[in-house]
Amino acid sequence: MTDTTHRTAPPATAGPPPTATPAPAPRAARVWRGLTPWLFLLAPLALLVTFTYAPIVNMLAYSFTDWDGVSPELHYTGVGNYTELFTRPDLFEVFWVSGYYLAASVVQIVLALYFATVLSFNVRFRNFFKGVLFFPYLINGVAIGFVFLYFFQDGGTLDSVLALFGHHTDHAWLGTPVSANISLAGVSVWRYLGLNFVLFLGAIQSIPGELYEAAELDGANRWHQFRHIIAPGIRPVLTLTVILSISGSLSAFDIPYIMTGGATGTETFVIQTVKLAFQFNKTGLASAAAVVLLLIILLVTWIQRRLVPDERVDLV
Amino acid sequence: MTRRTVARTLVYVSLAGASVVVLLPLVVVFLTSLKTERETSNDTGALSLPHDLLNFHNYVTAFQDGRMLSAFGNTAFILVVSVGGTVLIGSMTAYAIDRFSFRFKKLVVALFLVAALVPGVTTQVATFQIVNSFGMFNTRWAPIALYMGTDIVSIYIFLQFVRSIPVSLDEAARLDGANAFTVYRRIIFPLLKPAIATVVIVKGIAVYNDFYIPFLYMPSQDLGVISTSLFRFKGPFGAHWETISAGAILVILPTLVVFLCLQRYIYNGFTRGASR
Numbered sequence: 001m002t003d004t005t006h007r008t009a010p011p012a013t014a015g016p017p018p019t020a021t022p023a024p025a026p027r028a029a030r031v032w033r034g035l036t037p038w039l040f041l042l043a044p045l046a047l048l049v050t051f052t053y054a055p056i057v058n059m060l061a062y063s064f065t066d067w068d069g070v071s072p073e074l075h076y077t078g079v080g081n082y083t084e085l086f087t088r089p090d091l092f093e094v095f096w097v098s099g100y101y102l103a104a105s106v107v108q109i110v111l112a113l114y115f116a117t118v119l120s121f122n123v124r125f126r127n128f129f130k131g132v133l134f135f136p137y138l139i140n141g142v143a144i145g146f147v148f149l150y151f152f153q154d155g156g157t158l159d160s161v162l163a164l165f166g167h168h169t170d171h172a173w174l175g176t177p178v179s180a181n182i183s184l185a186g187v188s189v190w191r192y193l194g195l196n197f198v199l200f201l202g203a204i205q206s207i208p209g210e211l212y213e214a215a216e217l218d219g220a221n222r223w224h225q226f227r228h229i230i231a232p233g234i235r236p237v238l239t240l241t242v243i244l245s246i247s248g249s250l251s252a253f254d255i256p257y258i259m260t261g262g263a264t265g266t267e268t269f270v271i272q273t274v275k276l277a278f279q280f281n282k283t284g285l286a287s288a289a290a291v292v293l294l295l296i297i298l299l300v301t302w303i304q305r306r307l308v309p310d311e312r313v314d315l316v
Numbered sequence: 317m318t319r320r321t322v323a324r325t326l327v328y329v330s331l332a333g334a335s336v337v338v339l340l341p342l343v344v345v346f347l348t349s350l351k352t353e354r355e356t357s358n359d360t361g362a363l364s365l366p367h368d369l370l371n372f373h374n375y376v377t378a379f380q381d382g383r384m385l386s387a388f389g390n391t392a393f394i395l396v397v398s399v400g401g402t403v404l405i406g407s408m409t410a411y412a413i414d415r416f417s418f419r420f421k422k423l424v425v426a427l428f429l430v431a432a433l434v435p436g437v438t439t440q441v442a443t444f445q446i447v448n449s450f451g452m453f454n455t456r457w458a459p460i461a462l463y464m465g466t467d468i469v470s471i472y473i474f475l476q477f478v479r480s481i482p483v484s485l486d487e488a489a490r491l492d493g494a495n496a497f498t499v500y501r502r503i504i505f506p507l508l509k510p511a512i513a514t515v516v517i518v519k520g521i522a523v524y525n526d527f528y529i530p531f532l533y534m535p536s537q538d539l540g541v542i543s544t545s546l547f548r549f550k551g552p553f554g555a556h557w558e559t560i561s562a563g564a565i566l567v568i569l570p571t572l573v574v575f576l577c578l579q580r581y582i583y584n585g586f587t588r589g590a591s592r
Contacts, residue, residue: 034419036496040412041424044405047465051443052431059442069445115334118327125331131579132335138571138582140525142546143564147345150362150557157344160362190338195586202587222323251437254527258547270437277441278532286441294438301433 056294062287069283081288091289094269097181097256101249101268104185108193109241113234115193116200117226130201137194145258148187177265184256184266191255192248196241203234243304247297269293342568349374349561356558374562381552382563386538387545394456394530394541395523398463402470402519403512410474411500415486432468440532447533458533459541463523470515473588477511478504517578517585524571542567 063081067074085091115133119126136144151157152173162169174180211229220228253270256262262271269289277286348356350366352373378384413425436443443462444453452458481504489499527543534541540548546567549560575582 037412037416037418037421040408040496040500044409044471045424045427047405047461048427048431050446051462051465052434052439053427054446055439055442056434058445059439062442111334115331118331123327123331127579129331129335130583131575132338134583135572135575136338137586138521138525138575140543140546140567140571141527142543143567146546146549146560146564147341150345150348150561151341155362157341157362160344161340163361164363190341198583198586202583247435251435253437258527273441274532277444283441283445290438290441294434297435297438298433 059287059290059294062284063291064288065284067283068281069277070281074284077284081285082292084285085288085292091272093265094267094272097266097268098249098252100181100185101188101252102246104189105192105245105249108189109196109238109245111189112193112196112200112241116197116204117230120201120204120230121222130198133197134194136191137198139191141191141254142258144187144191145255148183148190148255149259152183174260174264180260180264180266184259187255187259188248188252196245199237199241200234203237204230207233239304239307243301246300250293250296345561346565348557349565351558353556353558356556374558375566377559378549378563378566382549382559383537383540383545384542384563384566387540387542390456390539391524391541394459394463395520398460398523399516399519401460401464402467403515405464406467406470406474406515407478407505407508407512408500409471410478411504414475414478415483415504416496428468428471431466432472436462436466437528440528444532452533454534454536454539456534456539459523459526459529462529462533463519463526467519470519473514474508474511477508481507513581514585514588517582521571521574521582 064076064078065074066077066080115129119130123129149156154170154172158173159169171179173183207229212225215225215229251270252268253274256266256268257271257274260266262268262275267275270293273286273289273293276282276289344362347364347366348362350369350371352367352371355364355367409428413421413428447453447458447461450461452461485503485507486499489503494502525543526541527547530539530541530544531547534544537548546563549563
């Protein structure tokens with residue numbers, strides 16, 4: 001938004017020769033001035049290229065080879081890795097697991113919206129509820145993993161609570177693929193609900209209060225207020241949340257890896273890629289998998305940008 | 317009127333229910349951490365109260381046998397260096413992009429913009445080879461470099477703040493003979509305090525909680541950070557839930573303290589950080 005052109009003239013007068021008009025400064029000074037921004041950008045750009053762009057380029061290159069990550073030898077295999085990825089059912093399975101997390105994130109967004117709406121009105125103990133709902137998001141993932149391993153284990157928290165209500169069960173919650181995936185997706189709702197909630201709450205609270213008052217005078221009830229005032233007001237945050245949810249569902253790693261290690265059909269895309277690359281030394285195949293994941297995420301982002309043209313694409 | 321009361325009651329019921337769902341798993345783990353080995357193994361149920369509420373024995377075990385002291389040390393070192401580096405790098409980039417016009421500026425901006433879209437988890441396969449070739453594998457410098465080098469969000473946050481600082485301040489300083497570095501150090505950087513607070517909070521919590529990067533890059537036993545050290549409880553303490561619980565609580569406790577002290581800043585920080 002800011003344009004920088006108006007800043008080019010004044011520094012000329014700051015140079016040693018106090019010429020009245022912005023006459024060309026001495027060559028050395030001019031070179032030095034041209035160099036200044038690059039001195040500031042040297043370290044950031046070096047890091048950016050080394051740890052973001054070089055890996056992407058390398059990854060693309062590896063994905064067409066059979067490299068094992070260690071040996072100096074590698075063979076070009078064309079699109080072999082990609083065909084393997086899409087034709088071997090056990091490799092493709094991880095996409096179905098993402099489905100559980102996607103479904104969970106729908107539940108998560110709905111719940112977050114509900115609680116944000118409720119808590120934007122005057123409610124007693126508001127700060128307490130806000131803090132309680134948000135706090136899980138700040139907790140270390142490994143600690144969450146252990147807390148919920150105990151929660152789901154035989155005779156653990158969940159079984160004890162159910163027993164309180166007279167429902168005795170010896171269901172192994174993490175024992176079958178469907179049950180385990182639902183449990184893990186539930187944990188991720190528990191963990192990430194708070195972030196969505198706080199984002200929604202912030203957006204709702206930035207809506208001017210007079211709008212509600214005016215609506216109330218016109219006889220609008222809470223649902224009308226939600227439908228016609230809150231919903232349009234939080235649209236940008238909502239689309240952002242959807243994007244974060246989709247890429248988060250596809251790249252779930254911490255919780256399933258810590259809790260089940262990817263056993264009983266809970267392996268996610270990232271767990272599989274990490275295993276391929278670092279346990280089975282299939283760097284080529286793992287790179288192909290990572291490229292596919294990257295492309296999916298970029299595609300989703302692109303679709304979002306097309307559907308909801310960003311009102312404020314700033315950054316210069 | 318009655319309909320309103322019913323609705324209000326339902327709202328409170330849902331809020332109370334949500335609080336129970338959030339807090340119960342944590343409270344149970346806290347209670348378990350105070351139990352003796354006998355209490356957890358004989359089937360008194362997870363919800364029973366520990367016999368001795370001041371039994372901190374498990375915490376001692378977790379702290380000593382679980383190497384939590386060196387873990388906290390490693391985490392603190394990585395956190396301070398990488399958060400400091402992120403602040404410097406982010407503010408320098410923002411200053412250069414906003415206050416100068418130079419050739420290829422559009423390209424540089426685009427590079428940072430596109431990088432923000434690339435999720436770090438996807439590229440680790442190849443990043444690993446690069447980190448390895450620098451000899452940083454299994455050192456604390458691997459996570460430090462990655463945390464500093466791949467944080468685009470903080471650059472956005474700084475950029476928004478640099479823009480809000482009036483250019484006339486720079487110009488006045490320039491007239492007094494200050495060069496670009498003095499302007500950055502004496503004027504821009506001190507005025508960025510709110511942005512620095514945001515970045516320190518968001519980044520600090522992210523680094524403290526990160527599992528993926530230390531897990532991949534620092535497998536050595538001596539280089540455990542709190543995430544990986546806690547993860548290693550899984551092996552030796554297998555079914556000793558009282559020790560594992562104590563370890564988990566040890567890790568959660570600092571977060572809770574920071575959250576209670578800095579609540580307002582934390583909410584603002586995450587709202588700002590996410591909606592860049």
